[in-house]
Amino acid sequence: MNPATANIEEAILSAILAGRINPGTRLGEQKLADLFGVSRTRVREAMMRLETRGVVQVSARRGWYVVEPSAEEAREAFQTRRVIETGLLHSLREVPPDVLKSLKEHVAMERDAIGAGDVHSRACLLGDFHIHLADALGNRMLTEIIRDLTARTTLISMLYQPTEKAEESSHDHEDIVAAMEEGDLALAARLMDEHIGKVEAGLDLTAKPDPLAGLRALLSPAVFAGNAPSVPHTHEHPHEHSHSHGRPATKED
């Protein structure tokens, strides 16, 4: 594949994984072309690839948007992750020592980031745990699949997660690795199942992603008393939610 196109694709995907791009964000072709110093053609290629991978969508003649998964799609994504990640642990007969070592190191880094209050790298690390696990197996197909799924669940969390549970997630990861170390992979699989279930349960999927949520929060209660001032022109695209209303970008696990 063209290296420039691959770079754009990778840059956007990892920005999503790191929680640095919000769901619903508009990605204009020309703007990205200028940003990366390439022509629109390349950007379009990258976008179409990302569309195939399920992280962006095109709205005809309006632009490319980072996906905003529906509640239904969220359920599917978590189900899929559960199937694959428990299946992965179940299919293992034993855990290679170097894999175990690198997973333990990863969990240690999670703990440190949480202890240091480093919100950003914490968010990255928590999502990366699962990718790291797949990667450690040396199966690139599986790694890529899980990467794409993680991108989606990251976006889902940004839309639906009302609370942060970084400590709990990290603890779960620790327990999973401990079970792997003891060679009890069935237990590890069960813990993973519960872990993903917990994360999913922590979401509020009934709360439809509300494009106006950020706006409403700004409006005073007087608005609802009848004497409403006209909604100020935000010059914001109706689909482009600014989810950047203070809540740190946390990943789903």
Added chain:
Amino acid sequence: MNPATANIEEAILSAILAGRINPGTRLGEQKLADLFGVSRTRVREAMMRLETRGVVQVSARRGWYVVEPSAEEAREAFQTRRVIETGLLHSLREVPPDVLKSLKEHVAMERDAIGAGDVHSRACLLGDFHIHLADALGNRMLTEIIRDLTARTTLISMLYQPTEKAEESSHDHEDIVAAMEEGDLALAARLMDEHIGKVEAGLDLTAKPDPLAGLRALLSPAVFAGNAPSVPHTHEHPHEHSHSHGRPATKED
């Protein structure tokens, strides 16, 4: 997505799934554009999407080729399928009656096709069983993932499978469905694991895909006795193997 692009993508993918396009086949942009009555632009879009999905590859300024998975990639693909499909069965608590019904119908169709000696639809059906299983769950993400994986394993089978085992595969499918009917999903998962393992074991991954295999078969032993006639010009691309040397296109399961 553009409907024309989607059509091309779908047409090529399903042709691969049906075993009607061989691995290594060259897919020229202009040729496809003429065939589908669209411009090269659309064809390129479809090709890039298929590349993301892992079924075609581009060779710079030479053309697009249907992938020829290496032995290593073949192992990864089967491992991935095993992980996902056993994970899927394990994660099920119970099997909805309508799903069971449709799976039983599918297996019956397999039997009929085998009985009737209908090689082509048999090949289609055997691969479709797995897609059908995922589809029956109503999880579109999982279905698409398995579809892409099945495309790859289909190509792998065409490259490496020395023998056909349609009856055995269909029997395996029957047993899996039977276990599902009895509600013993752990058994179903184990059977699935063994089934995929059997299919993989049936391949000869040591036999590297040989671009000249088809050619050698045509040459008389005299060729190797020293007085070799010059190899006839085949006007065939060096990478374009004509795997269509008699063996019916069989899928891996």
Added chain:
DNA sequence: GCTTACAAACTTGTATACAAGCCTGTAAGC
């Protein structure tokens, strides 16, 4: 007869121009 060099044809890579549609801002009419 065999090898090597060269030219022509063909294929993809990339950019750009223009077409088509959507959104926003403004003004006219009620």
Added chain:
DNA sequence: GCTTACAGGCTTGTATACAAGTTTGTAAGC
């Protein structure tokens, strides 16, 4: 004051032209 119609700007959709590289066919030289 409010609604509706319209124009302008902006963004993607699509095709096409040209650039760059690969393969193939041919002929000259050894």
